Amino acid sequence: MTHRAEPPTGDEPPLLAAARGVEPSRVPVWFMRQAGRSLPEYRRVREGISMLDSCARPDLVTEITLQPVRRYDVDAAIFYSDIMVPLKAIGVDLDIVPGTGPVIASPIRSDADLAQLRDPQPGELDHVAEAVRLLVAELGDVPLIGFCGAPFTLASYLVEGGPSKDYSRTKAMMVGAPELWRELMERLARISAAFLTTQVRAGARLVQVFDSWAGALAPADYRASVQPHTATVLAAVGELGVPRIHFGVGTGELLGDLVAAGADVLGVDWRVPLDEAWRRVGGGVAVQGNLDPALLGAPWPVLAERVREVLRAGGRVPGHIFNLGHGVPPAADPDVLARVVELVHAEGLALREAGAERVADEAAPVR
Numbered sequence: 001m002t003h004r005a006e007p008p009t010g011d012e013p014p015l016l017a018a019a020r021g022v023e024p025s026r027v028p029v030w031f032m033r034q035a036g037r038s039l040p041e042y043r044r045v046r047e048g049i050s051m052l053d054s055c056a057r058p059d060l061v062t063e064i065t066l067q068p069v070r071r072y073d074v075d076a077a078i079f080y081s082d083i084m085v086p087l088k089a090i091g092v093d094l095d096i097v098p099g100t101g102p103v104i105a106s107p108i109r110s111d112a113d114l115a116q117l118r119d120p121q122p123g124e125l126d127h128v129a130e131a132v133r134l135l136v137a138e139l140g141d142v143p144l145i146g147f148c149g150a151p152f153t154l155a156s157y158l159v160e161g162g163p164s165k166d167y168s169r170t171k172a173m174m175v176g177a178p179e180l181w182r183e184l185m186e187r188l189a190r191i192s193a194a195f196l197t198t199q200v201r202a203g204a205r206l207v208q209v210f211d212s213w214a215g216a217l218a219p220a221d222y223r224a225s226v227q228p229h230t231a232t233v234l235a236a237v238g239e240l241g242v243p244r245i246h247f248g249v250g251t252g253e254l255l256g257d258l259v260a261a262g263a264d265v266l267g268v269d270w271r272v273p274l275d276e277a278w279r280r281v282g283g284g285v286a287v288q289g290n291l292d293p294a295l296l297g298a299p300w301p302v303l304a305e306r307v308r309e310v311l312r313a314g315g316r317v318p319g320h321i322f323n324l325g326h327g328v329p330p331a332a333d334p335d336v337l338a339r340v341v342e343l344v345h346a347e348g349l350a351l352r353e354a355g356a357e358r359v360a361d362e363a364a365p366v367r
């Protein structure tokens with residue numbers, strides 16, 4: 001995808017313009033995990049219904065996805081689902097335990113265990129397509145973001161059996177049983193690609209691939225054992241022509257490799273300033289991020305300054321989509337998020353210009 005190549009178009013949704021590196025009519029903003037426990041209306045509709053059951057009901061998926069769009073003036077909806085949903089759909093015995101995360105009944109540690117993983121059959125993702133179609137009809141001009149988990153992040157849950165701090169069984173398989181690892185990653189890439197292309201074919205206009213835990217890997221291991229499989233997923237949606245965001249936490253040393261996997265937008269956590277991230281990858285992409293979610297609890301004047309700092313750094317990059325550096329924490333105050341959206345929209349473009357001027361100053365010859 002080219003950047004700075006096309007003139008601004010007044011009516012293109014700001015999110016899609018920024019993703020192409022074209023100046024948008026306002027700085028677009030959305031939040032990872034904008035739907036979820038931080039919203040009282042979410043807690044109400046989820047009462048007595050498990051996470052995975054809610055994901056299987058297109059009416060609930062539609063309602064929950066729309067909740068943050070009604071409450072905030074965000075520039076995108078993100079499909080309410082989970083990275084584990086396609087695995088559940090093919091029959092993997094798993095649950096999402098509140099306060100813990102995904103838990104797998106029979107972790108995958110041998111060739112025989114791989115039998116749990118097969119390509120989704122026709123019909124198994126119909127509830128996903130139906131929910132996306134319902135949503136797109138309701139959303140009007142607000143684009144829907146589709147998403148999936150990258151093979152490594154999915155593998156980490158399947159091999160460990162649940163959330164992990166060090167991913168030691170996963171890494172041991174990666175280096176100690178490379179054939180088993182390759183087969184596992186190839187199967188996961190096909191499953192995630194099917195989940196993602198289902199969303200795009202039903203109307204999602206942009207996608208985000210979450211390799212949330214890839215930052216745990218050394219770059220050489222990432223490149224040898226992970227990147228080719230994520231590239232398969234990104235290529236499958238690339239063929240459909242939608243912009244692709246690639247995101248992971250703690251990936252400061254991997255940013256160039258994340259882009260090389262086939263991304264149009266680099267998702268950055270709060271550890272690396274956006275302009276620095278863009279320099280590290282040599283440009284050629286838009287960036288998304290990267291306010292530290294922990295700062296949402298700071299006094300408003302302090303938080304507002306941090307929002308402006310993100311906008312200035314993003315202003316040095318041809319396309320910037322404002323977001324947090326990771327998901328909205330369950331304890332976040334929705335009124336604070338609403339103020340962040342207002343601030344980004346009110347001051348974003350002016351601060352982009354300020355950021356761009358600073359780049360020009362630095363580029364001027366020293367006398």
Ligand SMILES: Cc1c2[nH]c(c1CCC(=O)O)Cc1[nH]c(c(CCC(=O)O)c1C)Cc1[nH]c(c(CCC(=O)O)c1C)Cc1[nH]c(c(C)c1CCC(=O)O)C2
Pocket residue numbers: 031032033034035036037051078079080081082083084096097098099100101102147153210212327
């Ligand atoms: C690693 C990962 C998972 N799921 C996801 C990731 C990648 C994103 C990231 O890095 O955070 C992706 C995800 N999960 C969810 C969304 C959709 C909606 C959105 O972003 O607004 C998305 C994009 C809903 C969800 N997925 C989950 C919730 C909370 C469950 C609940 O409300 O009961 C939501 C709204 C559950 C979940 N699912 C997972 C975890 C770690 C958890 C949290 C467990 C907990 O703290 O209770 C696995």
